[in-house]
Amino acid sequence: MAAMGDVPDIRVGHAERERAIAALNEHFSAGRLTLTEYDDRSARAVAATTRGDLDALFADLPLLPTRVGPAPPPAQQHPQIGKPSGRELPRGPIMALMPFVALTLFIVTDFQNNWLFFLLIPVTAILLFGFGSSDDNSGKC
Incomplete structure (x- = not known):
């Protein structure tokens, strides 16, 4: 009998879907996927x-190293964001849905410059992924 x-x-x-999205996020963070590829694979x-x-989704990607040893320490809070809630946002699904949200707003609103709704896509990416982890020094002066 097969496994x-x-x-x-x-x-x-x-x-299983959440684990796949988390793995795609790691590949995206490592630079193996472009934003477009990440969006497409997350939606799939x-x-x-x-x-x-x-x-x-992972046929052309290397296996991620398995974590051995103690669990990583909890993420430190970002001073401008507030205390961590203990539950992480589902960043992949949110990012995958943003093009559809922007397109819907573009179609259903009478706003003169409704093309601006498409700026929600990169703004959401910056908010979800742009702050970095506690391991890097991107937020320190």
Whole structure:
């Protein structure tokens, strides 16, 4: 009998999709994916129904190193953002939905410069991914 990970037609749930999006985020952070590729693959991860759908997202990417040893320390709070809530935002799905939100606002509003709604996409990316982690010095002067 084959292991469950070897059967591409096995259905996946929310936890598997979230792990796939987290792995895509790590590949994006490492520079292996462009923003466009990340958006496309994240949207496909959210829509995935089988293990094969998720596996296809990583066919051209190297395996991520497995973490061995103690868990990493909790993220330090950013002074301008406030205290961490203990629950992380689902950044991948939010980012994957932003083009659809911008397009919907573009279509349904009578705002004269409605093309500006497309600026929500990079602004959201900056807000979700632009502050860096506590390991880098990007926020320090």
